[in-house]
Structures are given as C-alpha cells and as structure tokens.
Amino acid sequence: MTTRHAVIAGAGIGGLCAAVGLHRAGWRVTVLDRAPSPEPFGTCIALAPNALRALDGIGIGEKFREFGIAGGRGGIRSPDGRWLTRRDPGMINDYFGEPFVIARRGALARVLLEALPDSVLHNGIRVTGVYRNVVHTDRGEFSGDLVVGADGIHSAVRGTLFPWYGAPRPNGMIVWRFVLPAGGPRCSGSETWGAGRSFGIVPLAADATYCFASAPKPRGSWDPRTELAARFGSWHEPIPELIAAAGEDLLCHELLRLDPPPARFHHGTTVLLGDAAHAMLPNLGQGGCQAIEDAATLAALLSGNRPLTEALERYSALRVPRTRAIAANSARVSRIAGLRSPFAVAARNALVRASNRLPDSLVLRGMGAALDWWPPDQERASTRAR
Template sequence: MKAIVIGGGIGGLTAAVALSHRGWDVTVLERAPTVEPVGSGLAIAVNGLRALDTIGLGDRVRALSRVQGRIGIRRPGGRWLTHTSGEEAAARYGGQAAVMMLRAQLVDLLAEALGPDRLRLGTTVTGVDTAAGVVRSDAGEFAGDLVVAADGIHSPTRRAIFPDHPGPVYAGVTAWRGLAPRPGAPLRGAESWGRGLVFGTHPLDDETVYFYATDVVPAGETPAGDERAELTRRFGGWHEPIPELLRSADPARILRTDLYYLREPLPAMHAGRVALLGDAAHPMTPNLGQGACQAIEDAVVLAHLAGGDLTAYTEARLGRTADVVRRSMGVCRMTKLRHPVAVALRDTAMSLATRLTPDLMLRPMDGILRWRPPAPAASDPVPDGRA
C-alpha cells in the first residue's frame, strides 16, 4: 500500500512514520528546501507523548525535553492568579503532563525516523485527484492508495475538497515567538495576562528560555521597527524576567504570526482517498498548547485506521478536534479582554475560583489529556523509533 503525504511539518512527518511502521510505502512531498527550519519552542502534552509512544519516539522526546514544573497565570505586576505543578499533573494523568522542547528538535527526530529516501524536499504540489489518489506536482505525478494532506492552515487541498467552506478566520490576535538566554534568577513556566496582552515564558533547558506573546491588532499589521522593539513597547514595564528576556533576545530570530482558527468545523476530515490532518483539518489558536498534539493524534489514529474506509477516521477525529478548537478559542477570547472592568472581573474570578477549586487549571483539561491512542493489534510490529 502506498501513501503520499503532502507537507513535511510535525503532523505530516508523524503520519509518515506511523504509516511506515504499519508497512506502508510512504513518500512525503515538502515544498520547502529544508524540513521546517523553525527556531521556537513547543509544548508536548501527555496525550501527544502517548501518541508518540506508539511510534517509538516518546522516550526520545522525553530525553530531549524539559518537564514543566510549576506553571500558572500571573498579572503584569507578577501576582499569581492561578497555578499548578508538574507533580500534580503527573499524578492526575499518570505521566508527565507536558514537556517543553525546540520545535526543530521534534521535526529532526521525525525526519530521522522516516529516513531521507522517503522525503522529497523542494516539491510543490499543484493539485490532487481525491478519487484516484493522484498528487500532481512540479516534479511529476505521485499515485497512492492514500493521500495525507498536512499542508497547513491555509491548505490548498482543503480548499479544493471543500470549496464552499469559509475556511479559517482571523482570531483577532497576532503572536510573537522567540528564544532568549535564561536569566540568573529562578524561572518558572507562566503566562502573564494583561489588558488584551499575554506574555508566556518556559525554560527549555539550563541555558534557553522560550517566550511568546500575543496582542489584539489588525491582521497583517506591519511594525514600525523591529519585532523586539514592538514587544518592548508593549511589555517592557511588566514584571521580571520579561524585560530582561526581551533585552537579551535576538531581534532577527523573533517570529511574528497572525493567528487563525476554524470557526466552522469541516463536514468531514476526508474525501475519497484523501485524509486531512493537523492544521489542514482544524487550525486552532495556541491557547491550550494542543495544535501539534492534535496533529500527532490525527497521525497515529489515521495510521491505525488506514486501509479501510476513511469515514472511520472522520468519526474518530472530527468531533474531538472541533471541541479542542472551540475551547482553545474560548481561552483566547478571555485573553483579548481590554476593558478595565472586564479584566478586573476576569482576574478576580480566576483567583477566587483557584482558592475554591485548587485543580482549576487541570480539571478543564481532563477530556483532552486523558485521551489514549488506539490499542495496537497483536500482529502490529513493536515500534523502535525507526520507520
């Protein structure tokens, strides 16, 4: 059985590795000349780690990453509104709740597991025949029993399959991501929420901190100066170590991205021989840290069901992913509040609720983090991290 995967990001590569483990002959088509050269951080929650375990990469990810310790939400002045610990999460979910690592490290692990002979870089897809499973590209045609469309938020494949669907809509916020040297003072993972503003910090190791920020701005806004200056203007007066991180960050390595999400779920996550996966199927805001995890879940579930009717894949994934998209956008709306009274009410409610419900940060995540991958059949090969 042959599979053609469109897109060499985390979701596409995970699908390729998972399918290879099940005996599929896989070819990945990636238009970039290199595999996703992204220099930002990434959270992999326990549901994503369980999915990676099924392809033999979970322990390698754990070894390369840092376990989140105390995490929570703070005010711009530094006061904690709510928090939890990695130990509490581990006890609740039976494993590490989340680990932090460089996104590029995960991509490299997946590409290594797949092998270079299955990855065709610099190949631009120009069209897909859903019934025949034929992918047209500038390098010729590729035919498969299965086509996996993991071609991103603005997926051309999704638009071709569902031309009447409105597609992703702007969430109303833009996001910055970057890396900075770790400051000398102790640092815990946290998000700080202000009036329409968010700044998050997470240590990746003893030397590096991953940071991100969001603000409510029009889509496509062009900054007057460099992105570090934009961040300093917004967050330079917030609590430490935020100003210190911004002073030490390399402006050239700060990424800025407008955030989009799929307000209206797709009617299905497949058509003919084509399965949509990850951001191509359900783009979401990053507020729950589930974008990559849901793509990884998609990949292992698809590999488990591939070879049969793809309706089963839609049934397994569409409702769950639509719920995660909706809930993530719900948190995004809370962070977008700007009116002083609304912000004060939000912060007071969060602080009081934490006193009454100590597991406030964890309980809403139960349905997401307690997910388990499909049980392997007795005849399935034991994954060793190599496809």
C-alpha cells in the same frame, strides 16, 4: 501482497508523524514539502500527556520523554507581577501518568526523520492540489493508494477537497515567539495576562527559555521587535529583560482560524490532518498535540488489512468531534485572556484568584477532556490516579 503507498503533502510535525506511523505499519511513504531543505521552522512545541501517548502509538514516544519536562511552580500573573494563581505542573504527571514535555521543534523533527528511510522526504516541491489519488505539484504528479493533506492552515489539499470552506479567517491578534539560550535571565514558568495582551515564559532544558506573547494587531505599518517592546516593555521583570535579549530568531505572525472546520476530514482516499483539518488558536497548547493525535489515529486505523474506505470513515468519526471541542475550548480561553475593558479584566482576575481555592483534583478533571486520550489501538491505563 502489494505494499500500499501513501503520499503525504507537508513535512511539519503532523505530516512526519503520519509518515513514521504508516511506515511502521508497513506502508511505502512519500512526503512532499515546499521547504528547500529538511531544516524545520519554528520554536517550541508542548507535548502534553495525550501527545506523548500518541507518539507511543507510532513507536517513538520514549525518545521524547528525554526532552525538558516542565517543572517548578507556574501560573498566571498580572502585569505588575502579582500571582493570580499558582499550580505545580508536576501534578499533571501524578494524575495522568505522563509528564508535560516542552520540545524544540527542530529536535522533534530530527527524531522523526531519523525514524524514516532517507528516500521518504522530497523537499523543494510545492503541492498545488489533489484529484482522486493523484497529487499535483510544480514538479509533476505523484500518485498513491492514499493521499494525506498535512500541508498546514493554507492547505492546497483542503482547497481542492473542500473548496467551499474558503480561506482561514484572521483573529485580529498577532503572536511573537522566541527562544533564549542559556545565560539569560533565570525565571519560573508563568503566563501574564493584561488588557487584551499576554506574555508567556517557559523554562527549557539546559537553562534555555521559551517566550511567547500575543496582542491585538496594530494598524498601519509596524516593526515586530519595536511593537513587542512597546506592548510589554513596562511589564514585570524579567519580561523587559527577556524582550531585550531576543535574537534574530524572533518570529511574529497573525493568528488565523479555520472556522468552521470541515464536517469530515476525508473524501474518497484523501484525508486531512493537523492545521489543514482543524487549525485552532494556541491558548490550550493543543494545536501540535492534536496533529500528532491525528497521525497516530490514522496509522492505527490503517494497520493490518482493514479496508481503506472503512478506516477513513472511522478516522473522521473519531477526529472531527474531538478536535472541534478542543478548538472551541481554545477559542473560549482566548476570549477570556483577551478581555480589554477595565471592568472585564478586574472581574476575570478575581475569578482566576478564586480558582486557587479549587482542589487540584477538580482542576485536573477539567483538563482531562484534552489530556486523557489514548490511541485507538491501546487500552487506557487502569492505574492512573482518580
């Protein structure tokens, strides 16, 4: 039987996961990426239990459980440092049977690339569109039995597949991300909510620290580093010290949403995954996790001899409602965290403080909509705590 061939546009986390999954399912895979080299871009990614199970689905989940696991008590604080709510992240492992892992994107990408033949990835190629089974690029055409659009929020594949959806919409917010190596301020994990602004701190393995922040986009011209200090420099320790220690890898960009996402994620034998299909706000930490779920689902459905069109119909049926619900929940949390008026902020903080009285089991059941997911070819574990 002839080996089926998949052409994947984009070598981000979702595209590489799809490549690994399809390669292990017996497909020949070609990955096209516009970056001049395989060196990944970005800071960290949160691998929640659903993402770890998805990585299990493509055969490499155990490698990622070796990364830093979120530990210690964490929660939400106010800008003066008072704790609004605190929970033990370990309860996620106890309830869902999986930890919450924080991984450097570079390390994650390297593990994925090591699981692929060297001939799979082709860098320095910009995808411009797709027609039927042919991917058009600035370096010629590439054809396959399947085309996977994993080329991000500005997806050229989506633009030719569903041109009526238009460009992503700005959210009016900017985000900063940076990682500090060992030797910086020692701190516990937290997220601080102010009036329309937030700052997150995540301890990593080897005493490194991942920081992220968001605030309304300023008018006119502005400098990312100066703006970060101006927005958060008066907040509780160690936030000013962390900002002062930020290096040249400080990332800053405007948040965008694909709203609404396409009503289906495939057309013919071309399929979308990750931000190309359902770009969402980062407030639940599920954007990357959902891309990994997409890849694991696609690989599972395309294993064996299932007809391609049937598999892609099933893929859209599974992924569209789930990613829409999670994107909507993420947008809801973004609105709550981004409240600006003094009255609304005071009411929000009071509700957050009141949540401390809720039992852990009730909080965890609420998280289950996102975290209690398994690949379509695996049975749910029967031993998870209820």
